[in-house]
Amino acid sequence: MVVALDSAPYLLKNERTELTDNRSDNERNILNLIRQHKALPKATLSKLTGLSAQSATVIIKKLEASGLVKPLAPIKGGIGQPKIPFGLNPEGAFGIGLKVGRRNYEMTLIDLEGNVRATRYESVSYPTTAGFLTFASNAFHEIVKSLNDIQRLRIRGVGVAMPFAIWNWPIETGAPEATLAQWQQFDIKSELERVLSLPVFVKNDTAAACSAEMTFGNSQQWENYLYVFVGTFLGGAVVINNSLLSGRTGNAGAIGSLPFFEGQERKQLINQSSLYLLEQSLNTKGEQGKKVYDSTSPWHFHEASIIEWVSGAAKGLAHAAQCAMSLLDLDGVIVDGAIPPEIKESLIVQTQEAMFALDMRGIASTSICSGTVGANAQSIGSAILPLLANYY
Template identity: 40%
Template sequence: MEQSGTNGHLVDSRARGSNQSGLRAHNERAVLSLIRRYGELAKADIARRTGLSAQTASVIMRALEAEELVIREKPRRGRVGQPSVPMRLNPDGALSLGLKIGRRSSELVLMDFIGRIRASERRTYAYPMVEDIRDFVSVAFESLVNGLDAKLRGRVTGLGVAMPFELWSWAEEIGAPAGDMAGWRDFDVTAELEAMTGLSVHLANDASAACAAENVFGTGGASDFVYFFVGAFAGGGIVLSGDLMLGRRGNAGALGSLPIPRRQGGSAQLINFASIHVLEKMIKSEGGDPLMIWRDDAAWDALGPILDLWIETAAYGLAYAILSAHAVNDLAAAVIDGGFPRPVLERLVEATRDIYRGLDQQGLFPIRIEAGSVGMDARALGAASLPFFARFLMDQRAPYAERAS
């Protein structure tokens, strides 16, 4: 959102600065947030968009450059006056780690300051056990961080964690023996991982983190959209006017709980239609190994009619969920992503469009249904962004999402 400044220019209200003393940290966040959003900006552009004086903007830019958080590009000469010098984020200026703890797999990624994944480690399992996650993080952290030179190791800002809330409550659904996942109930993820890594740890719901990654790093461009991430169980989020909606207790956008009408009557939650867990049950009923799809992307190619049936089932649930979300929020787009190969995602999106076209949409404007642009790494990428937003940026579109009591 932009508002008119005192000099007649438009000021970006998300990054409004202050010329008062004592607000250097706030102003630096404002400047870094703008550069992240636009890719590169010259000092004059920064002053105009923040409402800061040219002198204040210059002081901030010199400080950020001295800290190696930004890099200057080659001067660009305009028609009149001095050439402008665009500044961009330094990819090596800060690094962060993102941990996705899922019901079938975990992933740890190392991300640079412009959102690129530098390296990653992944482990699959039948179900997550506390001790297995401890072991995975210990091994993966050693691999990712100790491979850096000393200077870059010192720039690892923190660890973001994306995981389902109340992970212990999903034991029956994922086939875990009774009691095996009870350890998660009393496991203090933040405290344990801070002790293991020596880093500050920031926690978010996994679906909210994925939605934030699409919102911040995605290329779709919509500022109002509903987001579905189809993992072991479906989840998602809502973005309105560019902001991720978290809700009073951090549970807004719990799309997996939406009621979907069954063709044979009655209803069930979206997770019973658009979840990889549903595909696992289909594979098992045909005598196959449902865990194969978590170990090898290529295994999806061999599923044949089972995959066809699952796509149709998932698309049916997603189409009705999109209709409900759109009726409430008047959205521009519905974005679908998931933990499976891109060709499967494209088929799922097209099938969802086909079914949605056949639903009664009276009273609603058209909505775009499109594939997410971040992909399978969305949850880990969203997690890795948390330390950056906690320390350097002020963009409200990230999930500072420790659940309220």
């Protein structure tokens, strides 16, 4: 039973179990194939999965009865009856994502096909635990107002994408050290589950963005690659055999912490290829540097600052690519970020050029390509986490 939105939580506690919809391996396999191919008839699903025609039919009927898939227009032509393909039913399930950024919060609602249904956004000078919880509660109640009673019951949870150990960079963030330190003791999963009464799934922000690229992007169809997201801070993730490599603490691919040498100066890659550096540069030129986070439409800032930042960031990305290729012999590197498309393309070109200046002897040549999800990859990646947990 759904209760009024102005009460918290919006679902009664004894309905919490209905939010879980874990599917069998065969059901997940079929849902994944339909997602990848957009639509498939039962005969093709049987062939691709190795299931008998009868077993595939039983599973499809079960998924259809659950509202997760739906029959599409018959495929005419050929011998016999027209084949009926099945596609995902976008209304079958919903995921909510929360991005904790160093300069903003964002909540995103997506359906089972990955279509963005609603978003809420708030710019901040730096993230605070209290401010985040207030945003999460307000944004959630605004977003669910756009859904009917049945759709609300099909929300499968809240995914959170956030920088791990966010308290380690107070100077770069420009935040009081004591304020960021509050995140160290903040149990974000428990707090959000208390406030929203939904299952919560937490992932490193760049790993979440990489999940979005794996699910909705990777037009190169690589199986092994380094994923790079250029945001306020630089982040990375690693995909091996089409699976996200999490590592012992869920922070594998944290290229921002790689050491980087600029002459005699030793620093981390975060201090070479992150957007906060452009923000600071623009501030010194009398511009409002924080506006670089407000939009990914073409930038109209101090041109020399942009050129200098792209050049410096490219050197850092080339170093990260060299390290990744020498260690893992990957198919290539995918670069995405909260930056305008033309800036991203320039960054990719200059990164490739910067690699020509490196000593790459003994390392295979490297392809560097653009991510296809774009600036909202972290937000979409967080929203897909509940769907991945239940269906894929």
